[in-house]
Amino acid sequence: MYTFSSKLKTFSLILIVLGVLGISYGYFTTPKTIEEVEAILKHQEDAHHGAVAHDAHSGHDSHATHDVSDKEAAKEHKEHVEHVKTQMQNRPWSAFYVAAIFFLLLTLGVLAFYAIQIASQAGWSPVVFRVMEGITAYLLPGSIIFFILLVAAGLHWNHMFHWMDPEVVNPKSEHFDKLIFAKKGWLSVGRFLIFAVIFLTGWNLYRHFARKFSLAQDESNDDSNYKKLFKASAAFLVFFIVSESIMSWDWIMSVDPHWYSTLFGWYVFASFFVSGITMITIVTIYLQSKGYLPEVNKSHIHDLAKFMFGISIFWTYLWFSQFMLIWYSNIPEEVTYFITRIRDYNLPFFGMLVLNFIFPLLILMSADFKRLTWIIIGAGSVILFGHYIDFFNMIMPATVGDQWYIGASEIGSILFFTGLFIFIVFNALSKVSLNAKRYPLMEESKHFHY
DSSP, X not given: OOOOOHHHHHHHHHHHHHHHHHHHHHHHTSOXXXXXXXXXXXXXXXXXXXXXXXXXXXXXXXXXXXXXXXHHHHHHXXXXXXXXXXXXXXXXXXXXXXXXXXXHHHHHHHXXXXXXXXXXXXXXXXXXXXXXXXXXXGHHHHHHHHHHHHHHHHTTSXXXXXXXXXXXXXXXXXXXXHHHHHTTTTSOHHHHHHXXXXXXXXXXXXXXXXXXXXXXXXXXXXXXXXXXXXXHHHHHHHHHHHHHHHHHHHHTGGGSTTOOOTTHHHHHHHHHHHHHHHHHHHHHHHHXXXXXXXXXXXXXXXXXXXXXXXXHHHHHHHHHHHHHHHHHHOOHHHHHHHHHHXXXXXXXXXXXXXXXXXXXXXXXXXXXXXXXXXXXXXXXXXXXXXXXXXXXXXXXXXXXXXXXXXSHHHXXXXXXXXXXXXXXXXXXXXXXXXXXXXXTTHHHHHTOOO
C-alpha cells in the first residue's frame, strides 16, 4: 500500500498556505473606489478624453457645443473608469475561477477516461485504475468549491457573468442589451445553478459508486460488482457527453454572452481530457519512482503517452477548425472573440498554441521518446501548463479585458489548488491497495506488451 510521505504532505500544505496568502493579497489590494482606479490609471493616457480636450481649445462657434462636448466627455470618462473598476475587481475572482475550473475539469477528464476504459473493457489499463480512482477523489471537494463560486456569481458578489446583471434585460434601462434579452430563457441564474447542481451531483454519484463497486470487486467471489461497474460506466458516459457540452456553454462560453461556437463543447472537452490523461501519466510515473505499481511496464507508459500525443493533436484540430471558420466567415459578433484575445492577450494566445501543439508534436511523435519517463514528465508538465493558459484565455479576456497581468491572485490561485489537489489525491491513494486485484482483465493488463 502507498504511504503518503510527510515531505509531500508538508509540501502540499505549504502550497495551500502560500496560495491562501496570495489570494487574500489579491482580494485586499483590489481597488475599491473610483479614486483608486483613477490613481492606478493616471499614468495611462485617456486618448478619447485628450481628443475632446483638444476640440474644446480649437475654437468652436457655439458655446453650447462646448458644454455638450464637455458633458459627453465627462460621462464617457466616468463610464470608462467604472468599466475599468469592474474589470479590476473581477481579476482576483477570475484568477481563482480559472484555477478552480481547470482542476475540476482535469479531474472530470480522468473520470471520463476511467469510464471509457471500463465500458470498452480495455485490457491494457486496469493496472492504473487505482491511480485514476485516486485522482478523482478531488472531484467532490473541487465541486463544492466551484459551486460556491457559481453561487457567488449568482448573488452578484462579482461581475464575471455580464448577463447576470438584471439591468441588461430591463428594456427601460440604459444598459439594456437586446442580444442577451433574446437569450434570457437560457441565461437565467436559476436554471444556471439548477443545471450546475445536476451536473456536479451526477458526476460525483458516478465516482462514488464506481469506487464502491471497484473496491467491492476486490473482496468478491464473483464478477457481480464488475458488472455493476460496467453498467454504471456506460450510463455515465451518456450523461457525461450531454452534461459536458452544456457545462461548457454555461460555465465558460457565457462569460462572452454575445458570442457562441458550435464546436466549443468539443474544444473544452479536448482540453481537459488531455490534461486528465497527462495527470494520470505523471502520477503513475511518480508512484513507480517510489517503488509502487510494479505491474506497470514501459508499454503502459507508452500507451498513456500516445493518448497524450493523440488528444493534443485532436485539440489542435478543434482549435484550428474553430479559429479558421470564424476568421474566414468574418461575422462581426464572432470575430470579436478572437480580435480581443489576439490584441490584448497576444503572448498567452499564441504561446498556448506552441505549448499545446508544437511542443507535444515535436517531443511525443517519437515512439522512443514515449518510453522515456523524464521526457514524458517534461512534456506532461508543459501540456498541463499550456492547458491552464487555454482556460485563462477562455475566461480572462471577457471578465478583466486588458487589465490582466500575472500577479498574486493568479500565482496564489495556482498554488492553492495545486496544493489541495496533491493533498487530496495522494491521501486517497494511501487508503487502499494500488492493485485492483480481482478485476477480470487484470492478468491481461499485467502482461500487456506493445
